[in-house]
Amino acid sequence: MSDRSGPPGPSRRGVLGAMAALTAGLTLGAPSARAATGTSYVMGYFTESPNGNGSDYGLHLAVSTDSLQWTPLNQNNPVVTPTGGTGGLRDPFILRKQDGTFVVLATDLKGTDWSLQSQYIHVWDSTDLRTFTNYRRLKLHDMATHSWAPEAFWDAGRGRYGIIYSAVNSSGHDVIMVNYTTDFVTASAAQVFFDPGYDVIDGDLAVGVNGMNYLYFKKDQTLVGARSASLDPGSFTVFSTPVSHGGTEAPILVKSQTSSAWYLWGDTYTPNGVFYAWQSTDLAAGTWTAVDQRLYTQPLNSKHAAIQAITTTEYNNLLAKWGAPAWNRLKSYNYPARYVRHSNYVGRIDEYPFDPYTDSEWKLVPGLADSAGVSFQSVNYPTRCLRHYNYQLQLDVNDGTSTFAQDATFYRTAGLADTSWSSFRSYNNPDRYIRHANYVLRIDPLSTSTDKADATFWVGY
Known part of the structure; x- marks a missing residue:
């Protein structure tokens, strides 16, 4: 979601588009106990276009065999839409849980009326991303503030999942909060996960990389990284060189499984929603080089996406269920x-x-x-x-x-x-x-x- 100091627009994990010229793997938070193998991927997103002709605030899915070129499913129509709260979502996130099933989280906001504050997020369970069950809203914050851009990770030390999200805390500015849960039905009280003393939104984690954990976030109109040897709230310190392409938000960190390359994705925060990517051979260095746009193509009108690795069987099943577009x-x-x-x-x-x-x-x-x-x-x-x-x-x-x-x-x-x-x-x-x-x-x-x-x-x- 966009912070209040720049042009409005919720945000997160842009991808968007894809990863490298090589077949790439994906690391979103901690790896699960039954992480998918193979070279296939699923992307979750919502859609917006400049004049609103292509705006839809349900969960959209696309699949890829190389994480570069994406096939929107269901003719680029939503596969599920929230029935509670505002009746719409932004910033969906897909996590493969420890038992191999999926949970989908999303911001509770339909459209761009940022005055609609919600302490809740949308949640679905899914065994295969072809059916979505147990829809509910999960309350994260006790203050009357937003709970934007939720993302989850497995915290092995605590034996629980952490849910991080953007919210205004008692400090009066946007910070990254965390709640802990075992079932995504109830959650612990909110804690400040990261507060460098200025507005930050859109946290994205890479967990356990050579003994270090990395958190990328939006500061002003740029993407910035922090790191910590632990996952403890308050332990992350800023270290990276900021990157941007115009006004950029919604970072996502992606690790190639075939090389030493890391990729950092960002999404423009206007309704125009263009994804850009940078690469690095050393995540610890905190410096990035732009990736050629020829290498990736984002799904039409996609905004603030998340990517999850899936098996070849899951890829084929999703295509069989939802179908590829009838257009190019x-x-x-x-x-x-x-x-x-x-x-x-x-x-x-x-x-x-x-x-x-x-x-x-x-x-x-x-x-x-x-x-x-x-x-x-x-x-x-x-x-x-x-x-x-x-x-x-x-x-x-x-x-x-x-x-x-x-x-x-x-x-x-x-x-x-x-x-x-x-x-x-x-x-x-x-x-x-x-x-x-x-x-x-x-x-x-x-x-x-x-x-x-x-x-x-x-x-x-």
């Missing part, structure tokens, strides 16, 4: 913050996010002139497809003519700038490819490396 998004190779969309029926690439967000959703259907190719059918204007006209791409109604079918058909090839990406060659102008020029889409012959980069796209969600 296309990301520019050399402008990875921009996605293919239509605007005033013109094809172009624009910086994410934007509304209507559905302008960037496409069904890649069999080519209208050759089923071996593809045509780009608009999701929000399903009678229209992208076609070239005077070499510029525009969104036109399919008039059923052979000319339209040919203009709207393209052959998908290995990416001209990166073979793991995609390029699209025109059906009836086979020497030309879809590319962007001044952010507008057109078909052109290609010769230079810049041309080829302009013509390369990532097809994902």
